[in-house]
Amino acid sequence: MRIAFMGTPDFAVAALDALVGAGHEVAAVYTQPPRPANRGRLTPSPVHRRAEELGLPVRTPETLKGEEEKAAFVALDLDCAVVAAYGLLLPRAILEAPRHGCLNIHASLLPRWRGAAPIQRAILAGDAETGVAIMQMEKGLDTGPVRLEGRIPIGRETAGELTDALAALGARLMLDVLADLPGHPAVPQPDQGVSYAHKIDKGEARIDWSVPAMDIDRLVRAMQPSPGAWFESGGQRVKLIAAGPAEGAGPPGQFIGNDLVAAGSGAIRLLTVQPEGKGRMPAADWLRGRRLQPGDPV
CATH class of the missing domain: 3.40.50.170 (Formyl transferase, N-terminal domain)
Incomplete structure (x- = not known):
């Protein structure tokens, strides 16, 4: 044809x-x-x-x-x-x-x-x-x-x-x-x-820790590779490149150890992140650098 x-x-x-x-x-x-x-x-x-x-x-x-x-x-x-x-x-x-x-x-x-x-x-x-x-x-x-x-x-x-x-x-x-x-x-x-x-608005990519972990997991996957789901930590924007739902509980947005952050229900395991102005890295390395303790806000 x-x-x-x-x-x-x-x-x-x-x-x-x-x-x-x-x-x-x-x-x-x-x-x-x-x-x-x-x-x-x-x-x-x-x-x-x-x-x-x-x-x-x-x-x-x-x-x-x-x-x-x-x-x-x-x-x-x-x-x-x-x-x-x-x-x-x-x-x-x-x-x-x-x-x-x-x-x-x-x-x-x-x-x-x-x-x-x-x-x-x-x-x-x-x-x-x-x-x-x-x-x-x-x-x-x-x-x-x-x-x-x-x-x-x-x-x-x-x-x-x-x-x-x-x-x-x-x-x-x-x-x-x-x-x-x-x-x-x-x-x-x-x-x-x-x-x-509807077209994805960049504002939709911001992670709301108060929603269920499954919803956050879907957001991370839906926003990858662009525009990338993100959250603020220590005054900087951090992209969450890879994550997964996990068992865990606590106030939403609180670090609960073992690379986990509490969500509205359940928890999210951080796997790969990209801090503002830096390359991608294992979330465990980033968390060690932040020196977060269980109970700290992420």
Whole structure:
């Protein structure tokens, strides 16, 4: 098929590689424009970098709403557009231009977790499983009918680890759909079970020791690798990179020994931390440096 690929973060790279490896003709790759990073330098997206490595033409419009951009997209004469975490709204003219429309790789089991942060929200909610839906795109936010889905259980993965697993799954499912579109009819989403995965706010990453240990554990995993769950200790911000729920009791936020901090119920075992301005380190080393005694606030 003649395809346009539209994606931006690491999550989308696996699908781009899969399309090229399967022999599809990628007429153009659309991705977000380079953004400031690495001390303010403009940095191309992961999809941008990979597309250039593959020798594919890259387009980085700020918006697709202008008539010139719409005309350029229509002129590609596409069979299909494949979308994976692109980050721009697609106007109706874009959605309808390819002969088979636009197919989206969405990292949830729709209609649960429509929106921007489905992987993090699934972890935070304590969902037992998640997956990928190959959705025929329409004007609404992740409301289109689903052609194929795949499921995976959620264990102790971080958001980063789950992202990698779902990216690989989504790439495989997309190839299956493209290989046999009539065999994967678009099925409307049910009206029941709709939920929205709102974008993660950095303020959500601050640890509240008064909530149950299981909730803190989910927060740590959901915020890893970015933006990172954190707490204040000794006037400094400390990122909690890895942790786990444990038996223990005490006033919330109190150090209770054995690398444990009391939560609203149960305790959290600190495993890996990153103090402000320093690299990652074993939590036991950091705690020794802080010279905390059981009963001290962390």
